[in-house]
Amino acid sequence: MLLKKKKKEGESNTEPVAPATTDPFEKFRSIDWLREWTRDRQREKHFAKRHKSPVVRKLHKLWGTNSGWICVFMVGLSIGALGGLITLGTRYMSDLKNGVCLDRFWLDQQLCCRWQNDTLFVTDVCDEWKTWPEVLGIGVSKNQSFWDYTVEFLFFCIIAAFLTTWAALLVYMFAPYASGSGIPEVKCILSGAILRGYLGKMTLFVKTISLTLVAASVLSLGKEGPLVHLASCLGNIYADLFPKYGRNEAKKREILSASAAAGVAAAFGAPVGGVLFSLEEASYYFSVKTMARSFLSALIASVVVRLANPFGTYQTPLFFVDYRMSWSFLEMIPFILLGIFGALIGCLFIVANLKWCKVRKTTRLGKHPVIEVLVVTIFMAAVAYHNPYTRKATSALIQELFDRCNYGGQPTDLCNYVNITSDSGEPLLTADNYGHTGGLGPNLKSALWKLALALVCKLIFTVFTFGMKIPAGLFIPSIAMGSIAGRLMGIGMEQLVLTWQGNSPWLKEHCQVGVDCVMPGLYALIGAAAVLVGVTRMTVSLVVIMFELTGSLEFVVPAMVTVLITNWLGAYIYERGIYDAHIHQNGYPFLDGREKFESTTPVKAVMNPRPGGVPLRVVSQDTVTLGDIEQMLKDTHYNGYPVVDNEIDNNLIGFVERTDLKLLLNYYAHNGEIGKGHHSSQSTVRSNSLSATSIESALNDLTVYSAFSNATTTNASNSRGQLGEKTASLHIPNKLMDTTPLSIDGEMPMEKVVDMFIKLGGRHILVTKKGRLLGLITRKDATRYVREVEEQGSDDEHESEEIELIGEPKPNEVNNGGIEYIRL
């Protein structure tokens, strides 16, 4: 059944003949890690050969070693600055929804009031800052009238819609790739996919601006994922300044890994968390050197972004908390409950979001992204305005939920505790001297309802927001949902303990509520971690990020317990995190090295050629002609072709890349044909080899350092032959081929083959039997196969019998079994 399905899809099972296709697999090209790594090594040797001076060599080596560091340093610096700018811009525009600074319209509320008061004390209330009703002269009285409210409401909705619509328009018109969080795509790119323009300058520019715009709106989104994308763009752009990295896709990904770390660091001011995020979640190959570079990049980014914060100090975490308490083992029960909640809401979110994204993709909705954004924004603004907890900026909400009561600042509704007495005047619940705790006051009671509503709103909003064609991250909404739930549970626990305290001497002795017992802010923190894990399925990096965010390390044990519970339960309900789920749903070619893939299907049933598949194009060294190759390059767009000695023996002798074949054709066109007799031995080929000048131009044009590293600089013949003689036979020099391509036996089970693709990073593996070429399997074939098996449930045990039905291609029959020889 599995194989039958593949038959139908067979046509597109290798690289596309015609690149225009809707299959997302074809949008991405994949890199050959093995080849790129080799090229990097050969590039060094090539340089060493050209430059004999030891001083030049040493300088070159020093530059080679340090250029990577310089590059990641620049990335860290830039993304830190960019992160700071976006924060400032967001704050200004967010305040603009409510009012304006009359004197200096370019200042946000805090800056405006600080300017006027000329003090270090930060206040949000001053004369210069006018709300919109005040500006319009409606609400001079401080008692909010109906008109005030309405005008404020309208301004709020209109400005929010204005912001997001502009963002959506920018994305729609100039850079479609700027939408979404970008983490799934960055993950694919780090795994070796190439998506032209995804990390380009236009994407960087548009995403920066539109992110600032949408982050200031009421939409439920964060700027963390987009910052990772922006950092990767910067990494990509800076890498191009250094040929070692810019011209080598594998080396470039080292820079991109470090950039991803810097992106998270810039978002949260969490350098260690950033490195771990890149390691655990984003990167595919992560060497120790990359770790050290990520470290530097993340460090610089977090320092710079903190410097850009005009009021905080550069040393304060984003959501600083200071609980000064310890937790009790009994509290593990509510923590575990929060973990379960996190898993449930995480899975609910993932499934709902995926469903909605599918609806968007398959219906007409997907064709009007700007209108969708506009409508959603107006709706959300209209709903969110009436609840202070959805109206205020999400980061301010989170800080309020994390904070303990009466710790500086004015008491909020969440700290509205009162004494409660029974009808007979007997004290039941007593608010302590500091107003830390006690019975629920009226404001707190209404706050609880509003919070519960806000939780539901946030969940629904985020489901609809994530996936729209605007930049949108998931971290902050997830943290917000989790901390609301946590705070609610924390207040519940507090009241529970308070009520029981009268009856239980043990509780009374061991637990002074609010002092070293039940801290609702801690519950908010734990809840935030739980939901974040439920959504993203990160573990270690997430715990570290949470601690760097809050600056508190004492609660590592409860946080880890919760994270583990959420992770287990979450994986049980729905196996993928949101990023992997999107990768999967969008059909990106991502070969996940973490999931254990099991299949004993022999590779010969998956490789090309196979019944129903496209024929394999093979170069036959003994008989191939110039015209054959020209035709082949025209007909197909494969990255490379296997080379066999001749059609009878069919012995594999190498693999030649498309670019090198083109180069060869080019050379023949300029230097005339070389008869087959001329290169019967390799040494003849060498002396007749490509000229120095054509090598130089080839290097510049195609950056194929490797293929030519040994080409001797012999007399370049100026006699230019005609390319008209298509029947002239051709010989592919060994230097142009990979003469030791990876080859495996046709019986090798797919699980081993997939393992080899993941671990070795090649783009193709040749399949042979006793040295005779049977076929070729590409990374994409393997990825597609893994996906098919996953979708059809576990690999069937009786599969081997089905394969017999298709028939094993016998070595002698292979010539007729799909391989097309390039010959006369």
Added chain:
Amino acid sequence: MLLKKKKKEGESNTEPVAPATTDPFEKFRSIDWLREWTRDRQREKHFAKRHKSPVVRKLHKLWGTNSGWICVFMVGLSIGALGGLITLGTRYMSDLKNGVCLDRFWLDQQLCCRWQNDTLFVTDVCDEWKTWPEVLGIGVSKNQSFWDYTVEFLFFCIIAAFLTTWAALLVYMFAPYASGSGIPEVKCILSGAILRGYLGKMTLFVKTISLTLVAASVLSLGKEGPLVHLASCLGNIYADLFPKYGRNEAKKREILSASAAAGVAAAFGAPVGGVLFSLEEASYYFSVKTMARSFLSALIASVVVRLANPFGTYQTPLFFVDYRMSWSFLEMIPFILLGIFGALIGCLFIVANLKWCKVRKTTRLGKHPVIEVLVVTIFMAAVAYHNPYTRKATSALIQELFDRCNYGGQPTDLCNYVNITSDSGEPLLTADNYGHTGGLGPNLKSALWKLALALVCKLIFTVFTFGMKIPAGLFIPSIAMGSIAGRLMGIGMEQLVLTWQGNSPWLKEHCQVGVDCVMPGLYALIGAAAVLVGVTRMTVSLVVIMFELTGSLEFVVPAMVTVLITNWLGAYIYERGIYDAHIHQNGYPFLDGREKFESTTPVKAVMNPRPGGVPLRVVSQDTVTLGDIEQMLKDTHYNGYPVVDNEIDNNLIGFVERTDLKLLLNYYAHNGEIGKGHHSSQSTVRSNSLSATSIESALNDLTVYSAFSNATTTNASNSRGQLGEKTASLHIPNKLMDTTPLSIDGEMPMEKVVDMFIKLGGRHILVTKKGRLLGLITRKDATRYVREVEEQGSDDEHESEEIELIGEPKPNEVNNGGIEYIRL
């Protein structure tokens, strides 16, 4: 040149013919990751085939998924308890050096006084606790006389010598493997080496006791490395309770990775740091599942070890600090200086320690490990006694160095600040109201000298201690050295700023010394990180461990900067950390996946057979006889043998493991010979295949689940033949072979081959040319080659010419070129 050297060593270039050898390569066997992973998968399928009931299958699957979690949970629990016990024991015996609790001799000083005073207040002074002079009735007066001092001194030295000598004797007599830190060996084991008994019960038992003994002595060592070793022992022992892990070396290493994390967590109470240590430093393959399990294991261990601390709370970090200050950017200069110091002292330590270990190994010193320990202890005790900073327990010293002044407790010498006035009575330096800072008091001045001396002593002591035949870790001594240096620099900076403050209004305004400027304790913390990095070359994990140790997160930026500086400079001076350096010096077969290995030497120059190498033993399917195989198994001890079809074609058809060949012989011995004609086709072989009962016994004896998973249970013939007929020809069934072994072309450069060994984890790769077997290269061959290239400097560019001299084995000549066929 390179190749010439190899010629001489050629004899031992594969697995040993006679296992008795002094080459450390031969002490270790290496596992075949590929095969073990396959076996694990096949084990599952085998079970599924035997048990058709869905309930049983489901239960089995549930058990399979959860047994790993249960195992690491047990490891965490046990190592946490063990760590707590060792701490208690060490404290008791450490106090015993100074005195005894008269009433209750089994109590240490703190417990004794707490018992007597019956209060929660922890004090070290009470009547019940008697120093040794008091016990002997000499020192009743509190004024220390010369005699008091001498008696105390003698007791101190004698008890210290007594403790370490016992420890050394235990190690010498019962468990030689219990010596050292164990981290280098655990690293090798995690990379796939097998060292019988290294993780055994005896090692666990002896190392636990001797670690407690030595940690209480004056020797400069810590218990962190040994705890990692102990945790690995526990992991190994518990894994044997679960067949899935105990019988599969690759799966067992998943448990061991998690155990290593638990070991660090138990040592420092640092769960996240433990996981990162396992990831960054210890483990070879580290999947996401292993990460989650390490997480659990480390979590449990850190909770349990904190519970075992009778005075602290289970939530306090080991060296809790509370600076409540921020750092200034100008302080980066001293921090960077500390980083440079860390790199220098780290390299100095590594080089000196390696030199001394070499002396120990090559001279007669190595033959008297117990005497060495005794002499060193007496010498060190005699020196250390006279300096309070070397005399006291290292962890107490570190806490004192980290602490800020006047933060609870009695003021120490390090906080002896005074007002300083000029001769004219004008105040120059003023101690602030809280005694935080000011001019240097007399006690502080002398403390500075003592600290400087202590630093030198610690360095020398540690060089001589690490490598002796007792359990000894490096973390605590390194932290001690670093924090002494840091504190010294911090006090220096403090005085500098104090002196300048009078002259610089800027300094006066921006920097209140001790309050939010220059905190000597912070410098100690940074210095500790620097030296630890200089010695071990860990980066991210180390930063996290330091923060979990101290509970302070605000200083992540300066710590990271320092760590980066140290890491760069350290790598520049001496490329390896202490663990890798020991692995290298001891010649352990560790194929480091992190170091970039470059060599274009073709594999055929390194594989066997090659000129000067041992002949390769090959099984020729068509002609092999029973006697041949018996003889081959007797002559050689290889893990497996390539199988070719016949000597003329020499086509590779598979690879057969030694254990499977033995099994086959055994079967033939019991079931009589089977003529070659009987199994001309594979189906015949199958029906004539091994009987059900012999399969069962084979499974139990040799755990070769894989080889027999498909063997059909046909009629077991009871006719037992004689094994006397050695000339009977034999056929190796496909089910007993790996019919798709990894094979590569002889021209493949070694850098690619080494890459394949590291990433795929196989034990051997077959080398072929057009399907014909050329030879075989083992993981050990590759490891040895990498080491040789490293020792001879970088791979020579002109190598390829040298290879020509040796001569390329032509396919047709291979039969005579070293391959020995097993035939009549």
